[in-house]
Amino acid sequence: MRRSLMLTRLTLMLFTAAAPVSALASSYDQSPFGINGLKLAHARHDPNVWANASVKAKAMKDAGIYWDRLEIWWHVVEPEQGKFDWSYYDKVARFYREHGINGMVILCYSSAWSNGCPPTDDAERKRYANYVYQTVCRYKDTFKVWEIWNEPNIPTFWRVPDVKGYTLLLKEAYKAAKRADPECTVLAACTSGPGNDFIAGIYENGGRGYFDAISIHPYSMAGGPVSQRLDRIYRILKEIIRSKNGGKTVPLWVTEIGWTTQDPALEKAQACYLVQSYVISLSNNVEKIFWFCLDDWGEKWGLVRNFEPFDPKPSYHAYRLLTQYLGSPGVAASFEGYLKMPAGVAAYVFKKPNGERVLIIWTMEHITRRIRVAQRGEIRAEDIFGNRVEVCNGVLSVGSVPLIISGNGLKNIGAVSPAFNPYIEAPGQNLLNNGTLNVIHGASPAWWNPGRFDGTAGDGRFETVAEGRRGTMCVSIAESGERAAWDSTPIPVRAGRRYRLVGWLRTRNATGNNQLGLFWYTGDMWHYLREDRSETLVGTNDWTKISITATAPQNAAFVRVNLIGEKNRGQVWFDDLTLVEE
Template structure:
């Protein structure tokens, strides 16, 4: 398990249903982990520029995750103004994209501006949340209750598992009463905080009874592959308290800065694609990369370099944002793997060799694709021998992580090939 490395966000900042209840009614489905319908990125705007939306959609990503700010929507008690989010939702639908909206944070009208901790504060938050889902019902939105409540950057004055769980249960109950088919997920913890998760999932809080999915932020200072064991551990924890229900897992925020020590922009591009593949292999329903755009221009500030594109904006309407290598790598992965879903990890006889077999739907006429790489930089190039999942020998196409066509790979009569692995993903197929 990798060391948790949370981002340091110093600058971030209908009717009430009195009884919380278990979610038993049918709801819209979360994605199934296939490409590109299960992948997206965080954004920080509600008034999208047309050229930016076109460029964002061109990545092939189908989701954005965005703060849905309580304080900016309810500036007078019981009065809600969703206008700015109407614009964003309309733009997303125009570009065949969907939203995860984070129901957050505090509101100075209630509980002294602290995170909701009284019955009045929870009632107000829940009423606002229910009115929001009623306003946007049927738009394909996933509603996430709060963001990283396990750290004091976001839960004020300090994290309190009981107060958070009571808030999330109340909000979910109000949402389900108003709009039974809307999807509610939580708790969006900073890293995979197992102690905190156990506290809110176990009796008497039993938060899982009120959720359609469990979201976490698996930040770490180690490669994405180290999360695979953490996902297994999280699934076991959820199953322990799920009472027989299948509850999907979501990676609703996770990224790497291109300014991490010893890294550069190309390293970030490599781990972005690997992160998506690791999540797909771990049966994660929905994966969100942090961040769409660099948060600033300070070359020495790690926080300013998580984006797929640079900051600042380059000009007036019609000017594109300058893409980073990670933009092109993600764009390539979404295009090459369009319609594919993880099937299995092929045995290559080496724990450092990652050979993922992905398969498309039978109606596509394509049987499969391999994504191959190694995270072990000390062994590059890692000469690896494995069997292609073919019924008869034939040469297969090879595509780099940036979309370049490489020489075809031809197996022997037993469908076995030898291929040198790099720490950037290479795609073999389709076949």
């Protein structure tokens, strides 16, 4: 989340060391539906802050959203060491109580006297712990969930990311929070991206036992949740946690996730992505999911364009429909399992506390299929935009727009099991999106970029042409400089596992480096670790099969496939790429 990184001051208060406290029974509303909504820390100088917040709070509750993520800034509540000023946040707490909204609080950021630096020495960590203790003590009857910092794995929020330093801070903060309120819940990590390496580092630096849940921000750089492989991201992360936590998992919260609508044509896609991201998250036992964000704040991430007059996007209506079917506030329908479907169809079964079932279904590709649901009574179907869908003897058409199916006819729909997860990869399955390069979006293959995502490697002539091995689409690079490559969107990988990349290259008067590459990145999706390259092809060659096998580095969470054509005075073509986990 973008936020002001202003400074604060504080006095040192000594604490009696407390041992790690085990997580207690949840003391808060169990609805999984949340949002980064009111943003009251940023509005404290707005003369209309409370009137505006009331309008937003109503919009949230009308959509069935009763959880909000907020910040209590250290520098605001303690502008001088030892001198606390609670005047604004007392009003904030009262607002949440009066409007019946649950708050999940980020305890952030740097102190007023630290020149924008996070707490990196023992004295400053104790000062931060004092701020945590004082804040939790004061507001424990209003707020029960506390998140320690925000995205400490990127320089935006922790000047020089340091997992050891963050873990030391986490331990002090946890002890302070539990001393103030033993029943509170403390969230750790709060990573940009899934943060696999950072979360592993918390365990490796002694953080086990100093948090009740882990929070992450699994934003996508690969389109929607399906092409992003959100389900795979969760599965890999949980494997890491179990490996570091004695074979046990811990509760997982998603405290930011979202998609922008800079292009208005993407508004319906945003609604689909919202429903898919919540459903995939709930099926992976994510406890709470906070959408980013309510309104178009800064960039067009919001569910709402404007509040005066009220102008919601399709995603707002989709969120409301989801909460109406699954239930909020209170205990929502629980994920029961997947209904077995033909390949390419994902069908999620939820069961309400009263035993009623809800089926949410979509195709995993942009195609429409006719499917059959075993019907033993009445069933009704509508898409997430509220359009009724015809069901005839259990047969209906389903596409990439999620459908919600309900009715007493779902009581006996056949076998339902978590084992039917359609996203679990078969051995030898291609992990690449659009490895054939035949799906075209604009002037390029979907999920491929001419030049790397960071703005480099664009020095050449990039073309998408129907000159592939079978007369289908392929890509080429010609007349290139020092750095030129087609770059795939990121693919989630398991550190330490071997991956094999195979592709076909054709060249004409080629010079320089014409090859395949595996570029490895950490869990923040930005930090480059290493690259592995295949042999190069020069001269003039018909279609030639090229491959490379490499082991994902220790801290790798993602890989990007690169189709490289560097310092090439001629031309190279690429086609039919496959990436397999061995």
